[in-house]
Amino acid sequence: MEKHRVLTGITTTGTPHLGNYVGAIRPSVRASRDKDIESFFFLADYHAIIKATDPEKIRQSSKEIATTWLALGLDTDNSVFYRQSDIPEILELTWILTCNTAKGLMNRAHAYKASVQANQEANEDPDFGVTMGLFSYPVLMAADILMFRAHDIPVGRDQIQHVEMARDIAQRFNHHFGEVFTLPSAVVDDNVAILQGLDGRKMSKSYNNTIPLFETEKKLRKSLNKIKTNLLEPGDPKDVDDSTVFQIWEAFATPAQVDDMREKFAAGIGWGDAKKELFELINAELAPARERYNQLMAEPEFVEDELRKGGERARATASELLDKVRHAIGISPLT
Ligand code: TRP
Secondary structure: OOOEEEEEEEEOOOOOEHHHHHHHHHHHHHHHOOOOEEEEEEEEHHHHHHHOOOHHHHHHHHHHHHHHHHHOOOOOOOEEEEEHHHOHHHHHHHHHHHOOOOHHHHHOOHHHHHHHHHHHHOOOOOOOOOOHHHHHHHHHHHHHHHHOOOOEEEOOHHHHHHHHHHHHHHHHHHHHHOOOOOOOEEEOOOOOOOOEOOOOOEOOHHHOOOOEOOOOHHHHHHHHHOOOOOOOOOOOOOOOOOOHHHHHHHHHOOHHHHHHHHHHHHOOOOHHHHHHHHHHHHHHHHHHHHHHHHHHHHOOHHHHHHHHHHHHHHHHHHHHHHHHHHHHHOOOOOO
16 A cells, blocks of 8 residues: 655755754654655755845755754655755646646735735835745645645645645646646644744744754753743742743653643742753753764765755656656657
């Protein structure tokens, strides 16, 4: 029987932070080890160039993200780990899908609509700064997904619409040309925590409130000390529900450790002590991977090699599907 296929992409802008780790990387690394599923993870570098224009930043981010996943133990035998740009078939499929995608569908995409709205609010031309890349972003994402006939697409809430568009595009194609594509579904795991950042809002690069994943021990301690707390003194009972320290604790602790910390809050643990315990907990989980990360960053040959091998495997699958697609639309050898 064909295995269940899970696929997700990571846009290569920015440095991985604790929120990425808890929300996406840790669950994916676990999934990569599951023998019952076939998983595909890739660096979405062609998505990165939609917004980011600094080549050095894209290069650095690709390196950091790939190294992070491998340092954390991604199983690259049991999963396919690759770079989107190493699979030219994805771009070929993107064009074919572009020709089968209603412009009206793309008009409804959130990322594009948000740019238009911001322009309108600023009294600018609605298309100011809007590239065709931004406009067609969901078609590229549909090609990523449909190329590997993935069933489940684990994503954050902001990406659900894009996966639904991929499904619409697949349906329309299948309707015209026969059953070529598998229909994908977005999977949002409600058990995975959306980590709060330093200021209590969702941890996100755009809020500038992140805690980088693999900074030095000293810096990690310093970052954790910056988490916003209230003014309650040691000895005052504290509420776990409005505490970012507690929320992050929950994302790393065992159930017994969660209970233990809840009691300490009630008993009035000081913020300094709570943060110290939080540091110990997080550091214990991350320290071995951090060491591996630093080694791999210094000798990127291993990471590059893994990406190349993954790319070859991904291409084998991709070219097979692309042949079917081309045949279906009437582009094929004469004899
Ligand atoms: N656009 C996604 C994001 O910004 C990344 C992405 C690109 C992706 N292609 C994908 C996610 C395919 C899932 C499947 O988060």
